[in-house]
Amino acid sequence: MSIVATGPAAGLPRWAVLGLLPALNLLAAFAISGLIVLLIGENPWEAVRMLVWGAFGFQEAIGYTLFYATNFIFTGLAVAVAFHCGLFNIGGEGQAYIGGLGMALVCLYLDFLPFALIVPAAVVGAALFGAAWAFVPAWLQAYRGSHIVITTIMFNFIAAAVMAYLLVNVMSRPGSMEPESRDFALHARLPLMHEALGAMGIDIAASPLNLSFLWALLCCAVVWVFMWHTRAGYRLRTAGASPPAALYGGISPPRQIIVAMVVSGALAGCMSLNELMGVQHRLVLEFTAGYGFAGIAVALMGRGHPVGIVLASLLFGALYQGGAELSFEIPGITRDMVVVIQGLVILFAGALEFMFVPAVRAVLLRSSGG
Amino acid sequence: MELLTLLALVLDSTLRLSAPLILAALAGLFSERSGIIDIGLEGKMLGAAFAAATAATFTGSPWAGLAAGIGASVLLALVHGYACITHRGNQVVSGLALNILVSGVTAVLGIAWFAQGGRTPQLPGEARFLPLEWPGAAPLRDVPGVGTLYSELLSGHNLMVYLAFLAVPTVAWVLYRTRFGLRLRAAGENPQSVETAGISIIALRYRALLCTGVACGMAGTYLSLAQSASFINDMTAGKGYIALAALIFGKWRPYPAMLACLLFGFLDATAIRLQGVDLPGVGEVPVQFVQALPYVLTVVLLAGFIGRAIPPKALGVPYVKER
Numbered sequence: 001m002s003i004v005a006t007g008p009a010a011g012l013p014r015w016a017v018l019g020l021l022p023a024l025n026l027l028a029a030f031a032i033s034g035l036i037v038l039l040i041g042e043n044p045w046e047a048v049r050m051l052v053w054g055a056f057g058f059q060e061a062i063g064y065t066l067f068y069a070t071n072f073i074f075t076g077l078a079v080a081v082a083f084h085c086g087l088f089n090i091g092g093e094g095q096a097y098i099g100g101l102g103m104a105l106v107c108l109y110l111d112f113l114p115f116a117l118i119v120p121a122a123v124v125g126a127a128l129f130g131a132a133w134a135f136v137p138a139w140l141q142a143y144r145g146s147h148i149v150i151t152t153i154m155f156n157f158i159a160a161a162v163m164a165y166l167l168v169n170v171m172s173r174p175g176s177m178e179p180e181s182r183d184f185a186l187h188a189r190l191p192l193m194h195e196a197l198g199a200m201g202i203d204i205a206a207s208p209l210n211l212s213f214l215w216a217l218l219c220c221a222v223v224w225v226f227m228w229h230t231r232a233g234y235r236l237r238t239a240g241a242s243p244p245a246a247l248y249g250g251i252s253p254p255r256q257i258i259v260a261m262v263v264s265g266a267l268a269g270c271m272s273l274n275e276l277m278g279v280q281h282r283l284v285l286e287f288t289a290g291y292g293f294a295g296i297a298v299a300l301m302g303r304g305h306p307v308g309i310v311l312a313s314l315l316f317g318a319l320y321q322g323g324a325e326l327s328f329e330i331p332g333i334t335r336d337m338v339v340v341i342q343g344l345v346i347l348f349a350g351a352l353e354f355m356f357v358p359a360v361r362a363v364l365l366r367s368s369g370g
Numbered sequence: 371m372e373l374l375t376l377l378a379l380v381l382d383s384t385l386r387l388s389a390p391l392i393l394a395a396l397a398g399l400f401s402e403r404s405g406i407i408d409i410g411l412e413g414k415m416l417g418a419a420f421a422a423a424t425a426a427t428f429t430g431s432p433w434a435g436l437a438a439g440i441g442a443s444v445l446l447a448l449v450h451g452y453a454c455i456t457h458r459g460n461q462v463v464s465g466l467a468l469n470i471l472v473s474g475v476t477a478v479l480g481i482a483w484f485a486q487g488g489r490t491p492q493l494p495g496e497a498r499f500l501p502l503e504w505p506g507a508a509p510l511r512d513v514p515g516v517g518t519l520y521s522e523l524l525s526g527h528n529l530m531v532y533l534a535f536l537a538v539p540t541v542a543w544v545l546y547r548t549r550f551g552l553r554l555r556a557a558g559e560n561p562q563s564v565e566t567a568g569i570s571i572i573a574l575r576y577r578a579l580l581c582t583g584v585a586c587g588m589a590g591t592y593l594s595l596a597q598s599a600s601f602i603n604d605m606t607a608g609k610g611y612i613a614l615a616a617l618i619f620g621k622w623r624p625y626p627a628m629l630a631c632l633l634f635g636f637l638d639a640t641a642i643r644l645q646g647v648d649l650p651g652v653g654e655v656p657v658q659f660v661q662a663l664p665y666v667l668t669v670v671l672l673a674g675f676i677g678r679a680i681p682p683k684a685l686g687v688p689y690v691k692e693r
Contacts, residue, residue, distance in 0.1 A: 008458070036475065036478065036479075039479070040478060040479065040482035040483075041482070088462055090409075090462070090466065140669070140672065140673050144672075144673045144674050145674070146669070146672035146673050146674070147672065147681070149407075149409070149462050150614075150615075150618060150668070150672060151669055151672060153409065153611055153614075154615065154665040154666075154668055154669045155665075155669070157608060157611065157662065157665045158662050158665050158666060158669075161658040161659070161661050161662035161665075162658070162662070164658045165656050165658040165659070168658075169656065290470075293466065293470060296463070296466060300463070332481075332482055333478070334477065334478060334481050336473075336474045336477035336478045336481070336488075337474065337478055338474070339470060339471075339473060339474030339477070340471060340474035340475050340478055341474075342470055342474070343467050343468070343469075343470035343471025343472070343473075343474055343475075344467075344471060346463060346466060346467035346470060346471075347449075347453065347464065347467035347468065347471060350459070350460060350463035350464070350467060351453035351454070351457075351459035351460055351461075351463045351464030351467055352452075352453050352457055352459055352464075353459060353460075354457060354458075354459070355457055
């Protein structure tokens with residue numbers, strides 16, 4: 001995964017690699033999405049107008065956009081940290097799912113703790129379980145050579161089976177057939193942003209945006225410091241850039257694989273804080289709803305950098321929220337359209353990352369008279 | 371007698387459940403033996419299932435459906451090739467992108483065209499692949515033993531099931547006994563040496579992906595025209611990934627991959643049978659446990675605890691022609 005401008009994009013100026021190429025890729029993805037909208041007989045311009053209004057047009061919409069963005073920040077960071085170590089963690093979905101289990105166990109069974117203790121305990125629970133679920137594929141990759149892409153895919157399915165079993169047979173709400181746990185106690189929930197700000201005298205519209213948003217931003221800062229300003233982060237990136245060089249420098253690549261995946265899994269696990277502890281207030285089936293996979297798109301768009309990831313998360317959060325409004329206003333376009341756009345963004349920003357490089361190079365050379 | 375009938379029934383559904391897995395695993399085999407990772411089997415199957423159901427709805431012919439299914443799957447395989455071979459993009463990212471894209475596109479188009487919440491309309495019998503009754507199956511049904519086996523296991527499947535099992539020796543022959551197969555395997559192990567012999571790796575890998583597209587198209591068509599009578603949202607439900615697991619479990623070889631598909635199909639069939647049944651001494655086996663078993667087994671295999679699965683050497687490495 002080339003995040004810096006080596007390989008096909010080598011020699012292009014920084015602004016072209018970081019700004020122009022992603023913009024062109026995004027445009028291509030949107031153009032094809034527009035064609036699909038045309039194909040089902042709707043007006044793409046109207047759809048775009050609706051989408052932007054639905055995502056940013058009013059206060060509540062912005063709250064929802066940020067709420068969705070929170071999920072993307074966690075899973076996007078998770079994918080990015082693994083990328084920097086040269087690993088492709090497709091298991092964000094499963095790690096977030098199992099992370100939700102760790103968080104729910106705290107909220108359900110340690111709810112004798114006061115609010116001030118249960119929140120950090122839940123964060124630890126989510127991170128720990130997510131990390132543990134990433135540890136096994138990491139260990140297998142590091143010491144047994146099992147390809148991490150395949151093992152993390154398998155672990156997603158195993159996680160789904162484990163959670164279905166637990167929710168149906170073990171943790172289900174007493175006297176209910178629904179595959180969901182009982183509700184968390186009132187003090188085992190994260191305050192919503194409008195309540196928290198309301199208590200401080202600032203009035204904003206009600207939305208599911210909650211305090212985990214701040215935790216997500218903090219995680220971005222921590223990942224940035226860890227990655228680029230600590231020795232541990234340097235070791236991790238070195239092992240990712242060149243395992244033989246790392247080994248020569250006294251860094252053990254297998255150990256870095258474990259570190260990267262454990263951090264990655266912990267970040268993915270934190271997604272459950274926003275979705276469950278913030279909004280649903282119970283453990284439900286398949287709450288991850290594809291956010292783990294979407295994290296790959298976010299990390300690719302954000303070029304593996306926390307700032308880029310926040311921006312990409314805002315974009316995807318806006319797509320989710322705008323897409324929801326869009327499906328209300330234009331019934332022909334369902335929320336699945338967002339999945340289409342997501343797939344196209346991964347295709348163009350990820351797999352076809354360098355498609356426009358020859359064209360951009362030609363234009364730049366001509367304009368510089370070369 | 372009771373036990374024999376039960377066994378025949380389970381084996382019968384094993385064959386039916388493993389047929390699409392076999393086709394998809396063989397599809398993956400072409401791609402991966404040529405050096406291109408294909409985690410997009412799921413998406414190609416889903417796209418094919420939708421295209422097949424749509425074409426069969428409008429034309430009333432399963433053959434038109436099959437053609438459309440194969441067409442859609444080949445198109446997706448070519449997009450994968452364009453990203454991975456021509457632009458040397460990341461093969462995992464491309465496969466994943468196509469999976470997500472297809473799951474969205476089929477839902478959007480299905481709702482827009484048929485307005486049934488993503489389903490396609492129920493197909494009549496003549497627009498599907500129906501079970502073929504072998505000669506003498508009906509009178510032999512009551513003969514214990516051989517008769518049951520003949521009428522339940524061999525007879526009474528649809529054409530696609532037989533095609534799937536015929537495809538295994540065919541693919542094995544192509545892979546091990548033809549020039550194309552030899553070059554394909556070499557491309558996955560040491561592309562430079564193949565290119566030295568004057569053979570274009572790019573053309574070779576594109577051809578491998580065409581084969582992948584055709585086989586995956588058949589797998590997808592099977593789901594919507596043979597196993598069910600319509601397309602349902604996300605009807606592949608992980609079958610593409612199970613097929614990939616089976617391919618790895620079979621160590622990227624046709625016959626072992628088929629056996630792995632049969633094993634996974636058998637697990638699926640027993641999971642359905644075991645629902646709510648108390649086994650003596652064990653109690654009720656959770657369905658989820660049996661469902662997760664293929665994935666667990668594959669991880670254990672990959673970990674090298676039961677044999678070793680060694681992938682083609684050049685798998686996942688974009689090919690750069692030397693200048």
